[in-house]
Amino acid sequence: xxxxxxxxxxxxxxxVLLGHCFLSWKGLNKAAxxxxxxxxxxxxxxxxxxxxxxxxxxxxxxxxxGKALCAPNAKQPLDSPVLRKALLVLGVSANLGALAYFKxxxxxxxxxxxxxxxxxxxERVILPLAISFFTxxxxxxxxxxxxxxxxxxxxxxYALFVTFFPQFIAGPIVHHSELIPQLDxxxxxxxxxxxLSVGLTIFILGLFKKVxxxxxxxxxxxxxxxxxxxxxxxxxFQAWQGALSYTFQIYFDFSGYSDMAIGLGRxxxxxxxxxxxSPYKAHNIIEFWRRWHMTLSRFLRDYLYIPxxxxxxxxxxxxxxxxxxxxLGGLWHGASWNFxxxxxxxxxxxxxxxxxxxxxxxxxxxxxxxxxxVQRLSHFLTFVAVVMAWVYFRAETFxxxxxxxxxxxxxxxxxxxxxxxxxFLILLSLLFFIVWFFPNxxxxxxxxxxxxxxxxxxAPEAPPVFQWKPNMRYLLVFSTMAYFILTEIPGRISEFxxxxx
Numbered sequence: 367x368x369x370x371x372x373x374x375x376x377x378x379x380x381x382v383l384l385g386h387c388f389l390s391w392k393g394l395n396k397a398a399x400x401x402x403x404x405x406x407x408x409x410x411x412x413x414x415x416x417x418x419x420x421x422x423x424x425x426x427x428x429x430x431x432g433k434a435l436c437a438p439n440a441k442q443p444l445d446s447p448v449l450r451k452a453l454l455v456l457g458v459s460a461n462l463g464a465l466a467y468f469k470x471x472x473x474x475x476x477x478x479x480x481x482x483x484x485x486x487x488x489e490r491v492i493l494p495l496a497i498s499f500f501t502x503x504x505x506x507x508x509x510x511x512x513x514x515x516x517x518x519x520x521x522x523x524y525a526l527f528v529t530f531f532p533q534f535i536a537g538p539i540v541h542h543s544e545l546i547p548q549l550d551x552x553x554x555x556x557x558x559x560x561x562l563s564v565g566l567t568i569f570i571l572g573l574f575k576k577v578x579x580x581x582x583x584x585x586x587x588x589x590x591x592x593x594x595x596x597x598x599x600x601x602x603f604q605a606w607q608g609a610l611s612y613t614f615q616i617y618f619d620f621s622g623y624s625d626m627a628i629g630l631g632r633x634x635x636x637x638x639x640x641x642x643x644s645p646y647k648a649h650n651i652i653e654f655w656r657r658w659h660m661t662l663s664r665f666l667r668d669y670l671y672i673p674x675x676x677x678x679x680x681x682x683x684x685x686x687x688x689x690x691x692x693x694l695g696g697l698w699h700g701a702s703w704n705f706x707x708x709x710x711x712x713x714x715x716x717x718x719x720x721x722x723x724x725x726x727x728x729x730x731x732x733x734x735x736x737x738x739x740v741q742r743l744s745h746f747l748t749f750v751a752v753v754m755a756w757v758y759f760r761a762e763t764f765x766x767x768x769x770x771x772x773x774x775x776x777x778x779x780x781x782x783x784x785x786x787x788x789x790f791l792i793l794l795s796l797l798f799f800i801v802w803f804f805p806n807x808x809x810x811x812x813x814x815x816x817x818x819x820x821x822x823x824x825a826p827e828a829p830p831v832f833q834w835k836p837n838m839r840y841l842l843v844f845s846t847m848a849y850f851i852l853t854e855i856p857g858r859i860s861e862f863x864x865x866x867x
Contacts, residue, residue: 367412369626370577371859378409379630382531386634390555398555399522402634406529410495417494424464425525428504431457433518436511454512458505465501469493473701496535498698498867500528502665507542509669516542523549532630536623536864538641538661545636554635563836564814565632567844571807572625574847579797580618581858586790587611587760594766602780605773607790612760613753614797616863617646620659623862625807644806646752649744651715654752666695685720689713699759699867704767708759715751805832 367374382405389398411418435453471491479486507524510516519527519542527545528534548554590608593600600608624642631638645658655663671691677684689710696709754771761767772778808815811834834840 367409368859368861369623369630370573370855372855378405383633387557391557393555395549395555396520396522399526399549402531403522403525403529406526406531406534409531410529410534413495414492420464420494420497421500421529424461424500424504425528427460428457428508429519429521429524432504432507432511432516432524435508436514436516436518450512454508457508461501461505461508465497467491468497470701493866495865499534499537499539502539502662502669502698503528503542506539506665506669510542519546530631530636532627533638536627536862536867537659538624538627538639539665540639540661541664544639548636556635558635560814561632561635564811565629565634567814567834567840568629568632568807568811569626570629570844570848570851571810572622572627572629573851575618575622575625576862577851577854577858578847579800580615580622581854581860583611583618583793583797584615584860587615591760591762591766591770594770595762597769599778600770600773601783602773602776602778603783605770607787609753609757609770609774610794611790613756614794614801616756616760617801618797619863621807623864628807640808642806643808644801646749646801647745648748649741650748651712651719651751654748655712655716662695662698666691670694681720685717688716688720692716703764704758704761707764707767708755711751711755711758715755805829810834 367378369375382402385401385405386398389395389401407418407421410421431453435450435457468491471488475486475488478484507516523546524542526549527540527542530540530545533540587608590600590604590611593604594608621642624640628638628640639661641660643657643660645654648654648657671687674687674690675683676687690713692709692713693706694709696705696707696712699705699708754774757770757774758764758767761770810832813833814835
């Protein structure tokens with residue numbers, strides 16, 4: 367079930383919200399949690415009921431193992447270091463093994479056949495939705511339980527942490543300490559009209575980004591990458607049209623989903639962590655990864671980069687750890703060498719960024735005008751590097767990606783097009799303007815979010831003229847946005863890009 371479908375907007379969401387409000391009003395907090403877990407499993411099963419066994423089995427396995435690892439009154443031999451380490455290895459191995467089978471089995475067999483000219487075959491494995499997300503969330507829980515950073519949770523609270531439908535399918539990768547403690551607060555189970563209005567506003571903003579902005583530019587990206595996949599030669603301008611189109615498509619698609627997840631969570635008085643913070647405004651790749659898929663970056667840092675040694679073992683080892691972390695982060699996105707190359711590119715970007723910092727201070731010091739020029743150049747180079755990497759992320763094959771990159775670099779010649787696609791140029795200019803000059807959602811909603819719930823936002827407030835307020839002006843604006851969204855949905859029901867990961 368998609369957030370941008372009539373079934374979700376007019377049937378599923380109202381029914382689940384009304385049921386939650388009714389049970390909370392009656393003081394049945396545990397029943398309200400069970401209701402949300404049941405609704406979330408229904409939401410997941412709408413795609414393919416067969417895989418409900420996978421998520422339910424995963425919940426039971428990880429909950430049982432985590433409870434054993436973090437039980438405060440555990441007695442010998444359960445509390446022995448050797449057994450605890452064995453339980454952790456079992457849990458992590460089982461989770462990553464399931465992920466490897468469902469996500470990488472076909473990829474592994476195809477590469478074995480290619481390398482050794484064999485004909486091994488397995489039945490085509492269908493990738494279950496959300497397996498990458500709920501696997502990482504539960505691995506983090508097991509590691510924290512092993513390190514005794516958490517206490518045992520109630521089963522249905524744990525189940526809701528993993529399956530809560532706003533963030534279940536495409537993130538953010540929520541940490542257990544961020545969501546489960548909220549379920550012990552009375553305020554979570556009280557009708558809050560501020561949260562409803564703020565949540566609905568953020569949801570509409572996200573839906574507008576997806577349906578009106580991302581889906582409007584999507585067909586330009588699809589046509590260019592399809593031409594490249596078919597082996598057709600793209601001109602310099604066609605290649606850049608495709609690359610920039612996808613750059614903005616994935617931006618507004620993922621930003622839209624992240625907004626909708628936060629908005630939906632707030633309707634249920636549950637705060638979901640920020641996952642997207644104007645990444646194209648970054649002045650370097652390090653900053654980009656602090657703004658793009660922020661919860662994935664956090665997971666890779668805390669549960670992969672730091673355990674590998676981080677920067678504690680010297681600069682050379684830090685660079686190796688960065689490269690390895692980004693390679694695995696790229697592979698996490700999908701079973702394709704293109705994703706590995708995308709991860710390798712960003713790993714190399716990060717290493718270069720760290721090396722460049724050693725000479726950056728002299729370059730950035732001096733007159734204010736010089737500092738401004740250096741910052742703009744840094745911003746431009748970062749954006750171009752990200753666009754180039756997106757080509758490998760989107761292209762269906764390595765050869766198609768290389769062909770597009772060659773055209774973008776002018777290696778296949780640069781000729782002016784016979785005619786310009788003015789609707790595309792207007793749309794692209796509008797998206798550029800929105801990305802770099804409009805406040806993002808958390809800045810636009812900063813005052814309202816702080817009023818209804820004291821979130822800590824790493825974002826400056828927008829100027830007063832751009833601050834959302836519950837008044838007639840914004841009611842008219844968002845009603846108009848909702849009208850355009852609903853008129854476009856029937857012809858633009860498309861999955862979110864991160865659904866495939």
